[in-house]
Amino acid sequence: MAAPALAPVTRQVSSRTAAAPDPSGQERRQPLAAAVAELPVLDASGRRVPFGELFRERRAVVVFVRHFLCYTCKEYVDDLAKIPKNFLQEANVALIVIGQSSYHHIEPFCKLTGYCHEIYVDPEREIYKRLGMKRGEEITSSAQLKGTRNSSSSRGQSPHVKSNILSGSIWSLWRAVTGPLFDFQGDPVQQGGTLILGPGHYIHFIHRDRNRLDHKPINSVLQLVGVQHVDFTNRPPVIHV
Template sequence: MADDQEETVVDFEKLQDLFVYDESGQNVRFSDVYKHQKTIIVFTRHFHCFVCKNYIEDLGIVPHENLQTADVGIVAIGPAPFKFIKTFKEDTDFSFPLFTDPERKVYKALNLQENLVHGDSRNSKHVKQNLFMGTLKSTWNALKVGELEGNIKQQGGAFILGPGDVVHFAHIDKNSLDHTPINDLLEKAGVDPVSFPKDRR
């Protein structure tokens, strides 16, 4: 079951032999991420993106007990080299598994888009900074590191997959602010909602 966009097709056969990387650089078969459990999988933009940081910060506060009750997992995947995972998790207090797909093979297999289109932050329930200040901070952080933490054109998406080759929900982001509200993902996965500053429940 896909979202209200045009039908999103997940080619599980194509995904079967693709890998993502953990913090230590070990490869993990992508299909193993959702093999045994219904899993919310969020694909981010590059790790300097303030929109993604704000979103992952909020995703990280979903109570583990709510997920355990519903038998649902949460995983995030970024298009950066694995060496940036630790810092990104520390910056966002993200307590769930985070993998990277530096060559973006999974991103491409899922037809996630490449563009430099920015959306309207007023439509986001998770962005806490205005576009100007957020972009300025992102640029400054990139300059400090001296290296891009992912392709800046790569957009993200959100899927609820598993257990096994089952699609419960699929959304491909059209721009940097087209992310699915986290409570919408939780609702579609059968998890109790969470109260966020811009999405009171």
């Protein structure tokens, strides 16, 4: 007999930028259902790992992306790749990306983006569903409708997306038809989100993307876990002498 369906986690824990959560666990949090923690994700070799094991003994920033052909996800992960490992190590925080493609696409996606932190996939999207990740596009501003990056302060506009919707979509299609496996590498209408989890099965923060441009700014998430600010611009550093 099939197991009863689990209700998704739907309550937003917080979306405000605040001080780093207290490691003692006294800050606002909600439990992650054990049945969700037991769901598997796959690594680049196809090995199954229980989702909850990723953050059972550590705090983790977990970013769910739409699909690996999505140009906005690619550019967001481009910037995640710029976070120095020593920044994360100093704060004792893990950075984890989870996609929804076959695990065969993990290695090519990492080579494309330069991403060298942890990455897994949830090809059946069960964890996406249980966490209440949205499907479909919710337009929230004219800037998003146009798909342009007018400024990093545009309401709901990801500061990490550099391409407009036309050039980005063409590039995504080109990657699809020239890749070794022609598929969308996930459900194209599935949205992602960002969470802060652990240690243990606790959710300290959750942001669900309303559309492909609604990524949570990376530095605002890093501030919540005590990771120092990262400069995501391509400008050379200023050396004071």
